[in-house]
Amino acid sequence: MTWWEALLVLAAGIGAGTINTVVGSGTLITFPVLLAFGLPPVTANVSNTIGLVPGSLSGAIGYRRELAGQGGRLRRLGTASLLGGLLGAWLLIRLPGSAFKAIVPVLILLALVLVVLQPRVARAMAARRRDGAATGTGPVLLLGVFLTGIYGGYFGAAQGVLLIAILGMLLDDGMQRLNAAKNVLALTVNGVAAVFFLFSSHIDWTAVLLIAAGSVLGGQIGAKVGRRLAPPVLRGVIVAIGLVAVVRLLIA
Template sequence: MEASTVTIWEMLAVFAAGIGAGTINTIVGSGTLITFPVLVATGLPPVTATVSNSLGLVFGSISGAIGYRAELAGQRRRVLRLSLAAACGGVAGAALLLTLPPDAFETIVPVLVALALVLVVLQPRIARAVQRRRERDGAPAHRDGGPLLFAAILLSSVYGGYFTAAQGIIYVALMGMLIDDTLQRINAVKNVLAAVVNSVAALFFVFAAELDWTAVALIAVGSTIGGQIGATWGRGLSPRVLRALIVAVGTVAVVQLLLLRFG
């Protein structure tokens, strides 16, 4: 998709995909499933499309996190702790992208996302069960999710640095089970973690991979706009509607991932 050969219609398509990805990433996740097929359709090789997409979406993730700044109030320690796990996992995932075969994660990814959707649906029931057990045992709740959540975020961020699609859904599922807080505040942390993973992966790619800077710029501007749109819409959703939206988008993501793998 070099600037000398790309058409204005392809540029508009990538820009529009960036807006859509930034919007849906901020509210739910899975925005990569909008931008990645568009980039491949313009002629980019899959790995170049992946790394260019990751760098472009950094700006959308930051924009979405800024849009959710009110929900981030009082979560500084939690964000810093989980961001460390996300950063380490993101670097590992970026390195894997450049060393493993292109289809290495294609089989496991739909399974991961489907499992995350089940956890999102069951999250209120699981949270109540965990709370009852804590009250019965007299064990204090881990404000930041404890070592289990740190390890889970680290592992899921390896996947995020590799491909990023639906990583937000996985984050919400994990935090929803292990942190006693509202879904909107968890969603705010999800946006920060996505920004961290995309940023560290992008820094890795800048020095180690081939990027298409036209695609990066178009997605960056589009996703920045989309991040603000997503924050405006998403912050007003009730927990039930937000959870339903996560499940709906995630189901579409699973179907699309399966089509990419077996289609």
């Protein structure tokens, strides 16, 4: 990796760490960059997942005030995230690389749709909270978090968007507290997947270290100033980069 490629990967890590803390689709920044520099898709995904773990931890620490009083909730939901993330990581390693190349463009497009629809989802969540339509930590919520964990362990782009939608629809709580919980659950998924990959997959450690360094800084930026970013601009950047990743996978 040349010095300018390393700088771009580091910058992508900063952007991903920021976006993951605020929204939850940072993989759509780093994954296309790793593909562009010649990493095979599965290696790029594995290296990206490991590299983003420190950024997820950084973002969770940045939201520590909003985590107060959520210990019991996070233990229950965290178990579902852990099991789902482990299953998703296992599927990534067990399924052939050709399956990943075929499935991931569809997952990226799904993630982009979710990013675009996020404002409507946020309005729907607010309306449900006003109407008192929350079901607590019941089976539906646990199943939703578990399935999102599978998705996150396998690929992970926009798993944060999925999580915040599920939590917002089914829990009666403020958006910032839900976002804090989302960061912890995403950290759980990425963390267990990363540990699994350490013992079962090829890893590009240069990419891991660059993304890790960038995402740690980005996590703090997201927690402190990321809320001030103009949402339409942020979504536009994510969608543009995600489309680049889809094209890159389809022509590879």
